[in-house]
Amino acid sequence: MPKIVALNGSPRRQGSTAALVEEIVKGAVLQGAEADIYDLNGMNIRGCQSCYTCKSEGRCAVQDDMQELYGQIAAADGLILGTPVYMWQMSAQLKLAVDRLLPFLKPGYVSALAPGKKVVLAVTQGREGTAMFRPYFEQVAKNLLFLGFGACEILIAGGTRQPADLLKQAEVLAEARRLGEWLAESGPEDAADSPE
Ligand SMILES: Cc1cc2nc3c(=O)[nH]c(=O)nc-3n(C[C@H](O)[C@H](O)[C@H](O)COP(=O)(O)O)c2cc1C
Structure with a gap:
């Protein structure tokens, strides 16, 4: 069963970002995935301390809730990173949390992640037009690929100050479910490795 991990970076647990993340999760679950959603705002996650223990010892020295997320992300087939702009x-x-992904880069910039993991960047914003902040999130996506994720898709919902503003946008919701299905599909690497 494909495993999906979602991190909601909004402080509003019932907000627009949570609603967008839930729609993506819905698509993944319909495709047979299991999913765990984490609200980062309620978690104990410190900023990276730049100690580079991850480089010398292969583990993060900061003992906080990221330790659980390391295991979850390592085991996941798909990751959803939700954020308001x-x-x-x-x-x-x-x-x-993104800064704390540094332990997934081994010395020499070799990824410690298993190949083929997919990411969806799920973004909500007050501004209606979705073009303005896309270049920034494309840069974030490049960084995630550099960390060793196999593919990254970006979904931006505009004009979503309240969840009701999102729930009116049928096309965005349909795209969210499609991306959830995509996350749960096995990638070409998995197919090649499959004994069947
Ligand atoms: C501190 C702060 C900064 C924001 N900056 C932007 C911004 O730069 N551009 C924008 O379009 N919306 C901005 N917004 C609006 C949020 O992105 C928008 O309301 C979002 O959909 C809220 O998601 P949520 O319900 O998950 O909190 C900002 C909101 C806050 C509270």
């Missing part, structure tokens, strides 16, 4: 960027809650 804050000041043209991802939220601070999500940025803390």
